[in-house]
Amino acid sequence: MRYITVEKFRSVSASEQHLEIVERKGLGHPDSICDAIMDAISVNLCTEYLEKFDAILHHNIDKCLLVAGETAGIFGGGVMVDPMLLVIGDRATFKAEDIEIDVANIAVDTAKRWFDEKLRFVQPDFVEYQVELKPGSAELTDIFRRQKGILGSNDTSAAVGYAPLSFTEQAVLDMERHLNSSVFKEEFPESGEDVKIMGVRRGSKFDVTVAMPLIDLFVDSEQHYFNMKQEIFRSMNAYLAGYLEKNNVQMNASISFNNLDIPGRGMEGIYTSVTGTSAEDADCGQVGRGNRVNGIIPLNRPVSSEAAAGKNPVSHVGKIYNVLSHHIAARIVEKVPDVKEAYVWLLSDIGVAIDSPKVAAAQVIMNKGSVDSVAREIEEVIDFELEHIQDFCMQLARGMIPVC
Template structure:
């Protein structure tokens, strides 16, 4: 028996983002404190999923999306500074730690996952020396835990997710630029650049301005002259990269570390000991950073849900945001004549996640395209994706989809 789902498809009578005069897009890179929080808690979630499956045969209730990073304290100086007080990562929220006589060492898994992610992604942060871990994960509530024991997968919240396609030229270049700056090839050429990267793209008509912050590592910088020399080299590399990856912009400008002030000497440059501002300046928190497509796009509808760390079985704050993104991308790829599409999925707590309260698509079409044909094809794809949500959840639990 086929399931009847509440799917609506309508025309969006608005100017596509690419055609608007102004666009603002931000990305917080790998070593930004907020991205560290998101990435670490997501790593813990994925490792818990594997542990639950291995020892119980199913993914149990957990949400590790209340993580916090408390900045440490360092003394920065050219030639190499010191770490005075380590950073602290606090794991929060809920997770089942015992099931039918089987103990799950949630705290140990959390710390191990965090250390592994830090070791693989932050070159100069030693998780044994530079980070303190505090486990505040408690067992889940009976009502939410019960959702996992039901014959159908029920939503654990009433919430909405949103996704869109395609990315604009600005969004694409901002994303590509951060990935370039944190690539192994770039770090080999510019080892003095840390992983803490933040990019703000401001497009005015077809002119794009990139304001970029990169934490430089003090052990590689002998004095302020060396700092400005290497900073200029990075700017030139970025200018070459953006020229080679120009996506129809008439002009792209790059400004780097704009807080620098040569008159203030060593105090007027952006140096760090470990390559992240989390070492002594800025804390971080899950959900304050990039959305599930890796961007903070101010011209787009966004969910306030923190997807990172949420369980991939029943938590629609994760499932629907990632799935909406994937559905929008598939529709844009497979159906000709769509300029821009937004997909919204809204759940009802306790109801089957394959039957949302609403699944809605808003579409801007190319001139002369029949919307009636697009409407039916879009509804069909949305229905197929929801009907196959079990497969999607399995893939999500394996970490195959990025969430920050």
């Protein structure tokens, strides 16, 4: 038996609050790079473990530092002076049943492929790698040997997720995805991948601030930069206007773009990049400092403190419950009539099977009717998802569910 509670959420929905602040760190942001690469390494290790042992072995690839390099920006194409350094750390299983796993090469090869596929202007010699992965502790590693099937939790950890995204949250998420889409990059190849968006809604006023470098290879002069910036700015405004119309939302919307630019200062007064990411010379990156598992940084919402990226997907509740709480909340809104907004809280008990959390609680806002009238249905949704947690974990292991 699982102890599941359902109650009313004691506040108004996010969309009814006067103020919303939402951030999205895009594909090429240093923090996002760390999250994405570490989780890709975990996925590839899971694949290797499953092929060799028909089981996912202990690993947590969730410590990473992307150390910024040094570039010399030049009109017409700058150069990389000192490469970036990607430090990959924490724990993994290197040997089992007298079979060795080449963890270090899997990690580095995964990172190299990610840079090659995602960042158009990062050349192979622009990044160096330092692997600091070591075998796990005996007690945590033994969790994977104690039982077949559903494993015990490796930690006592809490998570909270919610659904649905508000308009502000969805708009910020979608705009970054648009600016980093293949369609946009084909139209504006000079736009870099390090897109950061901050959205603030005050009542019916929606302001969006965008930071996105232009690749200096395409920039002939300061004036050329501002001309291209103006074209991109027009495209952003057209996109946002169309987005509001498509979603039938009446708001007074505005966009600011690369606000630090100052004409007359040459390269020092404009936002350009050699590689498309500020990790080239301005900003280091680290796992857990970027987006939450639903892709945004929502300042109005309760959020989990754990960094999910890179953690193993079968016993580390810092990953499993973090993502699952959002998944269950979405299922409640989808399946239970008249639920407007749902928050789901999960708390593990170390050593106890992950399908039996110490706390499984839902807090909901209704469109109409009472929480008591749908409490049983909500409990059934939560119970069903916990019953099928192994399937969910395997989706995480295969990289089918994004965590950043």
